[in-house]
Amino acid sequence: MAIDKKYLTNRVTGEIGQASAIHFPKTRQEVVKIIQEVRDNQQKLITIGAHTGLSGATFPDDNQVLMSLEKLNKIVKLDIETQTLTVEAGVTIAEISNFLADTPYFYAPDPGSKAASIGGNAATNAGGMRAVKYGVTRDNIRGMRVVLADSSEIQVGSINRKDSSGYDLKDIFIGSEGTLGVITDLDLKIQPKPQFTRDILLGFESLTSLAPKVFEILSSGLVPATLEFFERDSIAFSERALGLAFPKIVGQAFLLITLDGNDSVQLDKELTYLTTLSEHALVLTKETRENVWQLRGAIVSSVELETIQEPLDVVVPINSVAPTILALKKMAKAEALSAIFFGHAGDGNIHANILKNQLTDEEWIGKLNKYLDQLYAYIAKVGGKPSAEHGIGILKKKYFQNYIGKNELSAMKRLKSVFDPTSLLNPGKIFD
Structure with a gap:
């Protein structure tokens, strides 16, 4: 049976892999049976979810057997x-x-x-x-x-x-x-579910002027449901893709904040406090809220419509978000690479999307690899980690292994050998 190319494709790089077979179990018992068969045949197994990953963790790079759990869906x-x-x-x-x-x-x-x-x-x-x-x-x-x-x-x-x-x-x-x-x-x-929600958009001249407000919010005792940051050039991709207009608000860098809870009076007090943090504050109506969140959520997919990208999800201490982005922008400019940055200000998770644009394949690979070497070295220097939520897979494996402690990596490998002594399950991912 021919295997649909989508199960063989690295979503980020576009590379096509090879698999010896693919299975679609509908029950846990069928999963058990497939694992038994793969082990008896001395093959290797990669488990696939919905194929939305961004780290190459389900990429078949050595003719492995694939097992999609999409029909295990009750x-x-x-x-x-x-x-x-x-x-x-x-x-x-x-x-x-x-x-x-x-x-x-x-x-x-x-x-x-x-x-x-x-x-x-x-x-x-x-x-x-x-x-x-x-x-x-x-x-x-x-x-x-x-x-x-x-x-x-x-x-x-x-x-x-x-x-x-x-x-x-x-x-x-x-x-x-x-x-x-x-x-x-x-x-x-x-x-x-919380009974009430409030959403507000705060505009700032730059990430440098935005950054202190994140610390101020988190140290005030207020716990927002969301605390997102992005820049105008990032949201422009979503505007083009969705045909929606971002609200008219002054600024080049923005905080998008959601408050929720069961005390509407308290939420209104918190909202009033947030409006004092910027001269350019816009409390969102139901309609503008839906549009803004659609635009924020579509940044990555919108970039994919225009160019090949390398989507990163590094994490740094929350006091290092703005300095890190400024440093990464400087590095990208030095390599003549375009990049956009956005993410979760409340937990230090920076999404950095590096764009190929008009570069040739050779130029893209050379510049990207040089940039990533610098980027991950910088992230490690400030106490950050290579992945906040996408995982390591194969795309970040080199950088993960370079910057994790030798003893920690050894402990992880020993753990792998205990649960999977023959490296049957997803071999070569996270580390060698």
């Missing part, structure tokens, strides 16, 4: 009493949101791609725009079922709210990018 149970939603790994974020739409509950993580699967989100510990208040994927999973490389099944975590019963195996598998086991179903933490 919403199993909503348990109001434990505030838990049990779903299979192939269920998408959009499907979870739609399922909960008519209930009093919501699943808090809000990653950029709503087409991403919850299993893939767990595999990379996806973050998103509400992480500053509600945490990342790791903070919103209570328990999971995982199939190991020897085809045994284990339960990690539980629907209990507290647990100090031995090692926390759940957190080992979250963020492991399919290298330690296959997540088949999950118990998600859900919570009551």
